[in-house]
Amino acid sequence: MPLTTRADAEKPARKPDPERTKQDILAVARAEFVEHGLSGARVDAIAARTRTTKRMIYYYFGSKEGLYLAVLEQAYADIRAIEQTLDLKSLPPAQAIRRMVEFTFDYQESHPDFIRLVSIENIHHGKHLARSDSIRQLNEAVIEVVTEILDRGKREGVFCAEVDPVDVHMLISAFCFFRVSNRYTFGLLFGRDLSSAALRARHKRMIADAVIRLLAPDPAGPEAGPTARAPMRRSRSAASPGP
Amino acid sequence: MPLTTRADAEKPARKPDPERTKQDILAVARAEFVEHGLSGARVDAIAARTRTTKRMIYYYFGSKEGLYLAVLEQAYADIRAIEQTLDLKSLPPAQAIRRMVEFTFDYQESHPDFIRLVSIENIHHGKHLARSDSIRQLNEAVIEVVTEILDRGKREGVFCAEVDPVDVHMLISAFCFFRVSNRYTFGLLFGRDLSSAALRARHKRMIADAVIRLLAPDPAGPEAGPTARAPMRRSRSAASPGP
């Protein structure tokens, strides 16, 4: 029967290959979850695009949620693997920060699947992530890097001492993440194509500038000039209006 | 017939009241969609929590997606209504920006439902928003406000001239949005309670500071000191290195 062309491979894919099967399922499942969300994804649809059957999904992953969790964990594992490749300790603080921002920006930009999975997980209140023990150390790595750069900057007097590393990471992540996660609604509402190369470059510069300027030590008031901003300088200076 | 207590109200709720019915359905539906997403929401569950029946949902909204769209449109309409109440033209530019950031921050913070609906809509590629004609003018209002403040700041020499209003709005929105949309995963991964009052206040200050500092005119290089960042200053300001 020439239809099935059984002889085209020595071992006509009939050989049991659990790892390959699992990875195959995971890849297809990720695409499906990313496309339709957790509730919107259909196990049958996943199975159909796999070279195996639905039964195998339950054989290896137990349930739809188990499969989803596996996809999520793999996505987080991937990010950790790549994030380690950056050497920032040899750069002067401001440049290191800029480099880090640019790396984050580029990574998020080129991994929309990851962004969408995180969005989906937040829709579900992060309850799967909460139950996963395999995730929860990679973040420490990022924060350590930021902390090191910030400390160095403070020692050298080029950064101010008041900013928290996690907050800085959040400022960076928020912008990069938002650009991808909200590209549809934001693009529609403001008539902009967020995937255009020009905008991408401009935004990357902007967020890097913003972070670096935020970290810079208050140079006797950067814009304190004629704007009467004196009493609200930065941080809680203007606050405590109390008794 | 005391069972139905017809007389307890002049118009004993038996009167056809389409507007009330619609609003009732919308309120319940919003809660359900926000909680479970578009695909995860169940029409029967919505109907059950309404004082009417599933039939009415289809009578007024045609389909599950029609109902979802109505919810989305109402959410956007609400935001527009509130956003107009802010008078920023009377404040000096830097203060106006700060006020705007703080307003955005507080609004997003206190309207997590809206944030979630937007997230959900982005999961679905913004296709419902794209088909809606009732949404798409409110954004202009926000941008006009930003533009006005920026222009004023430039004229007074307290803002630099290189930043795009939409980009500024995006920087602000991104941070405020992210804080709410990603509170679960971010909170988990970094062990922080993003709903704590202390963090909220600090973050609000930070994003306002970041925006104001970004807008400030380059004060002969804020952090240009020993960091050898000269050639990448900001944007193309130091630029025009070409012929």
Added chain:
DNA sequence: CTGGTAGCTAACTCGTTCGTCCATTAGGAT
């Protein structure tokens, strides 16, 4: 060569879920 087990397939079940059918009530116009 034989038996055991991990990897695998196809067909099936049963609860769920979107959407609809038909009948009914209420209010306003004639």
Added chain:
DNA sequence: ATCCTAATGGACGAACGAGTTAGCTACCAG
């Protein structure tokens, strides 16, 4: 009054979708 239409209710159906049951295939140990 009476007829017409908007508003409503409850039950029904057809399809779908997660998970399962029963059994088959291929490698490997003895």
